[in-house]
Amino acid sequence: MKTLFSKIAAVIALLIGVMAIFAGGQVVVLGIQPDYYVIDWLLMYNFVMGIVSALITAVLIWKNHRLALPAAITTFALHTAVMLVLQTVYSQVVASDSIRAMTVRMTVWAIILVLLFVQAAKNKKQLSV
Numbered sequence: 001m002k003t004l005f006s007k008i009a010a011v012i013a014l015l016i017g018v019m020a021i022f023a024g025g026q027v028v029v030l031g032i033q034p035d036y037y038v039i040d041w042l043l044m045y046n047f048v049m050g051i052v053s054a055l056i057t058a059v060l061i062w063k064n065h066r067l068a069l070p071a072a073i074t075t076f077a078l079h080t081a082v083m084l085v086l087q088t089v090y091s092q093v094v095a096s097d098s099i100r101a102m103t104v105r106m107t108v109w110a111i112i113l114v115l116l117f118v119q120a121a122k123n124k125k126q127l128s129v
Helices: 004-028 040-062 068-088 096-128
Strands: none
Touching: 004 040, 004 068, 004 096, 040 068, 040 096, 068 096
């Protein structure tokens, strides 16, 4: 069974995870404060989700594990839920950089999901032939 789309999705998941670790780690681990108001829980969320994305979800996708798609869907859903909270509850205080970063995360995870669904469709088609 070919897994090109899954491998591409895994690499993208790893990259977006590493980016979140790096960005969040500057504040969470190193204590470097940006020049705008920071929502503390959002920093921790982004940092933790970066670790989960890079070390768990990307690996599941790479290995074509049965939990890869549910993990990717969960990641996308969590990012979407956090964006909704930011846009409603924190709309007056959230930094535009945070909104942009969350938009990028949601877009990237949507692309990952499309790749996984395309791979699943190709795999299903190969099995039926």
